[in-house]
Amino acid sequence: MVNLLLIFFIVTLFVCATAIRLKTFIKAIACQGLLLFGIFFLRLNEINTVNLVLLLLETLIFKAVVIPYFLHYLIKKNKINRESDPYISNFTSLFIITFIVMTTFYLANTLRGGVFGNIYFVVSMITIFTGLFLMISRKKIITHVMSFIIMENGVVVLSLTVGIEMPMLVNLGILLDIFVTVLVLGIFANKIGDIFKEAEVGHLERLRD
Amino acid sequence: MKNRNGLILIFLTLALGAATSFVAFNALMGRNFEFVLSGNTILGQIPIRIDALSAWMILIINFTFTTGVLYGTGYLRNYNTSANLKLHQFLFFVLHLSMILVCSIQNFIAFLIVWEIMTVSSFLLIIFEYWKKETIKAGLNFFIQSHIGVLFIIVSFIWVMSQTGLADFNAVRLFATHQPGAVAITLFVLLFIGFGFKAGFVPFHTWLPYAHPAAPSHISGMMSGVIIKLGIYGILRMLLLINSNYIVIGEIILFVSVFSGLYGVILAIVQHNLKRLLAYHSIENIGIIGIGIGIGTIGLGLKNDFLAVAGFAGGLLHILNHSLFKSLLFYGAGSIYQQTHTLEIEQLGGLIKRMPRTAVLFLIAAIAICGLPPLNGFISEYLIFSGLYSSLKSNSFAFSLFMLSVFVALAVIGGLAMLCFTKAFGIVFLGTERKQYHVEPKEVSRMMLFPQYMAAVMIISIGLFPQLFLQLLKNPVALFVPDILNSSNGIFSYQSGILTQIGFIGIILTVLVFVVYEIKTLTGRNKINSVSPTWGCGYKTNDPRLQYTASSFVKTYSNLIEPILSMHKDVAVVNEIFPGNKQYSTHYYDKLEFYLIDKNLKWLKKLLLKLNFLQNGRTQFYILYGLIFILLIIFISYGEYIWNTIKGFFKLF
């Protein structure tokens, strides 16, 4: 069951890679949030209330609802055109992501077992690298934010492999991280949207040597 | 206001000079001065030792600074930028202090510190006329090059420290004795390069010709007079400490010095700027000093005391002499600059009638620097010659040949120097004026003349009574050749006997000249002496432009040495029937500088500027760098492993 969810999770990554319209991107992110919730729910063998609350906050509220909505609002407000025009064509990026997935799985299998065998770990790695890759390959600021969120999701999954026995602190950290980064990133993206009309990174290349 | 500062500075300099000179003189008489500052954890103990060598240097420094401060106060009268002037005077004092400390401190780190303070202060003194672009450029050039030199020194000191764990200079001796010869030589070469940058040995000389013209004249005098000598001091000090493999080391020194001497004078002759010319002459004289030290060292190696004494005595004496006449020459150049606002030899002329005293002083210095009797330059060169000559009697042909070539080289240097200074003095001071001045040049103030007289008196007295000064050199030389102190060893008295005769001849010569001149005037009184224009070989209207110019004076010569120096000619070809105004200009560029520095610098810069794609303002790239770094490290650490797995991957099919 969990594995199924994880597979779905990876599928969402493919969706992000190929997403032409930002809406799809956002949808994929929201759906990732949902998947994360599910994964958490199934993974956690013992649930104490605090942990549950934290989980709900993290995954359902923030990742599945608030952030997607906020992004959506941003797009609407700044009239960002709907294409996520990448540097690298969607086909290529899809290919690259597939490559990432494959190699990670392969290395995970060939490298020593233990955690590498652990599918969570593999998925998280895939997600993180995909997030980084999307960041590098996309033009728009908003897409940067989105790919950052994807990367964060990867981190969350990773923390699943590690963080279960760890104290609350790690979760707290994740929460703070998401909250802070997303909020502030969003606000700044908004500002940028106000100041530079067409919110592309292309405009943000004045500071250089 | 301005004057008050000047007076304070003079007072301070004199006070410091007097105090240190007292100590130094005692040391020179053989009562060494030593006490140890209990430093701290960082520096370690700081021993302050003033032995005869330091004393000799300190006395020279004090004298030069005394003349320098007097001349400088007169020279800077016309500059009224108060803040700048105050800073200048302050730094002047700092420089004096730091130089004396350089001569006395014997702790590695502390030495480096005072050494660098000296560099910095002299650098700031050089850029006194900061509003000129080239001044700043020259200053930075000086600063950077001395920085590189210091890096060499630092490395060698670190080497010694990490081997012995001591911060005292004596650690070098310890190191040198406990290491194989090759190591000691390497260490010495490192130190030689490091100090050579300051001393201006070729090929570490390229900063001099820029820095000297840029600096105000009294500072140029200081630099050429004493600052570059501290490089020599460092080398001598290290020689004292690394007491092994003297022959090889000596040959190294000798080779470099001969090269510097010839190269310096060869390039000096073709310079058009008076101060630049003098700067190249400093290089030449450093070469001569080096020759002295080199043969001295070889003498130590050969256990040939006569050779050693002649070499070191000549070298050390030449340090003093050069500091005297070179500072005098620079002061003269400064006076010219102050009056005419140019240093281009081609534009000057006939100044002897406008500023006769300066002219005479300059002439004296010029004769001295050519090493002609009866002045001091000859004395030191004579000592070196005698050493060289006696070193000819070695028992290996190669060695004798080498020594003979050095011998000849020294002679040639003398000849070239003569060519150069006949040009410098003749064109600048003699003949008729080559251009109209806005302000009529006149003799400079007494304030500026007095120190020059001081230097001139010293020059003449060394020339006429050399034996006295040789006696002063007994203890410094004894540091290198200890057994000249015991009375049985007669080398020193022997040499001083010869010097007495030389001085005597000098006196005879002067008297003779005087007598002949008097006879002429006496007999000439009852004759008709008329004055008429110069014989132009039938060409009546004589025009200053008809005069022989500096470039034409050295034309034959520069044709001969064309291959050695790279001359840029801007020739205007006459191809019309009625040619208009034409320009023809030549300027010489230092070939070594071009090949050693400019070229390498260029490609190094190119290399570095290849990295400029990095900060391109694209956020994506910035993140990419991180990713690349991570992957790079992973690959470095697991490269082989990953490679195998990939191979395994392909084996599957």
Place this chain on the structure above:
Amino acid sequence: MIGIYLILSLFVVFSVFFIRKREVIYSLVILFTVLQWTLTIYEYLNLNTVQFYYFTPDAIGIILLFVLSVLATTSFLYSYIYLGNRQDTPIAESIYWSALILLISAISCAYLANHAAITWIFIEITTLSSSVLIYHRRTESSLEGSWKYLFICSVSVALIFIGILFLGLASQQAKIGDLFYSNLFSKARSLDEFWLKAAFLFIFTGYTAKAGLVPMYTAGIDAKDKAPSPAAAIFSSALMNVGFLGIYRIYSIAAQTNIHQWAKIVLLISALLSLLISAAYMLRVRSFKRMFAYSSVEHMGLVTIGMSMGGAGLFGAVLHLILHSFTKAGLFYQYGSVNRVIKSKYINDAGGYFEKNTSGALVLLLGFFIITAVPPSGMFISEFYIFRSMFDNGYLWLLIVTAILLTFIVSAFGAIIFKLLFHRQENVNIYEDQSSPISIWESVPQFVLLAGVVYLGFNPPAVLVNLINTAVKSFG
């Protein structure tokens, strides 16, 4: 004490943010300064005592905290001057102040934290507050700068978090079960090498963003360029020290295990690249603040080399860190007044500062010599130590390369500084009309900082030496 400090500083931050009366703000700032100093002294007095469960002030933490407190005080002073010379809205001012105070308190806590995750949280906070500071001017370019800084730092913070997770993994397998530096340090040998490597790699890469090393140094440059000079001073000193501290902690753990050599190589690669890049950009940089920023990169590179060498090198590195913080801060403060004399921030237009403001020019002159480690600069000593450690460890080639690069940097730096000071500028309209002429007193604190550098370099008080030595010893 930490608890009180946190609460009080938060209180100050919020009240400054909401009460927008100048006098209130200033009094609160003074209060905070007192608080900061009391914290410093208190923590020094009980060294190595666990406080508030997560905080344990150790030697290096104390040293850096002291540096921070000094710089915080001066920065407040110059912020006062800086804001006094511009007409900002009260909102903007109060945001500035609160962000600055938040930054400083976050940094102090990050210094003292003994727990990987806690450090990480405070690092996160520093990112936020500094991005706010960068945006203070409200111009497009400042927005761009703060955006980039924020984004890059967030990514790198995420990387740090990944690293921390790996560390946690390792500590689980070693049955340590928590992320206290002290525990990890003591049980370092039992940690699993592979995970430790992974953790080190990610954490190091993440912290380079703060420490200003290759690979993530990029955003920091823009930040220092765009931030107001008093804030930039903090960025290029205390904030970089935070990054250094993070690296130092993880490296000190790694140094106990068999991966020491590997970690050393990683550090050396990064440091060498940093030196290379700073040298390359020094040759073509166009504005002063960016030049200062690149020189910070260079110095962090040197520090990293020293740290990786260990022993005397580490001593030199810590000393160098302190001295560099003071010097660079002084230069940035001085640049604040340069900005008031010369309109343009570009090097090509600059010149003639010596005539316009002599005392400031002297600060720059002295600062140049000190930052390039030419005596009478204390940094000469620290660099000497670092060089010597390189020599002792047999990295002669590294020493040579470093020397060459440093020479390039010195020459470039000198050319620029002397152009600013002395170059006769033809078009005089680049000069501001001196309505409020800069008084000499403004330069005095800078002189004090520089003098401090000289003093600390040549005759460091026993306290400092002992602290550094304990830090070096604890490193093992």
Place this chain on the structure above:
Amino acid sequence: MSFILIILSSLFFTGIINRTKSILSGRKGPGIFQPLRDIRRLLKKGSVYSETSSFIFKLAPAVYFSTVFAAALFIPFGENRGLISFQFDFVLFAYLLALGKFFNIIAALDTGSSFEGMGASREALYSMLAEPAFFITIGSLGLLTGYSSFYQIFSSIHYSESASPAIAYALGLLASIVFLFLGIIENSRVPVDDPKTHLELTMVHEVMILDNSGFDLGVIFYTGSLKFALYGGLIANLFFLSSPYAVINILIFFSLQVLYASTVGIVESFMARLRMNQNPQFILMISSVSLLIFIGVMIVIGKI
């Protein structure tokens, strides 16, 4: 002793040269003492000074004369030393002559004429080029004898007793040739320079003294011949026999001086002046000859 002889011989040296030339060119030339008369007349005359020139110009001839005069004190006479003699005195000898030249040159520049500058530059360059030859020769002679002052060197040259007499004599001959040409160069005679030319552009020494007149000119003329005698003396010293009777040596001395002078005369009447740009090669050639001497000495004292 030798000093007096040199003075004596200097009195008629130029005369002999001119006489030889006139004889060879079939003229009934002036008497040997004609130059002396000229000088005497000149000394009586008043002098004309250029208005551009300064006291340097007036001083120079005196210096020129006195340096050569002082240099003459160094020349030994066979077994008995010169008035002044000490170790390495030849260095001083060479530098004294250089001093004289120095003043000549600046005096020439003092007049501000283009021609004299030209001459000055040539003179300076040539004397510079000539210096190595002198030093190498003396150096190798010193090496041969193992002494280092004119007196000791010359008094201890005994070719017959040396290891290989043949080479030793050859050395003596070579040395004398070198000195001969040095003398020619120093006084700038043919082939380096032609004193009798009438085109200033081709002069070296003569053009330098264009503006000198009266007493100065006389002094300069006399110094010229004194210089010749000087070198003649040096050559003579190479060939003295160690005999109890000084008379023989005196005869040798004079005969050699005459020989020298007439050689110069012969050369002048049978050789054309070299082209200006060939002079440097010619002068350097002498240096290489002197290097031959050095090699020879090395062979004699058996180091090769």
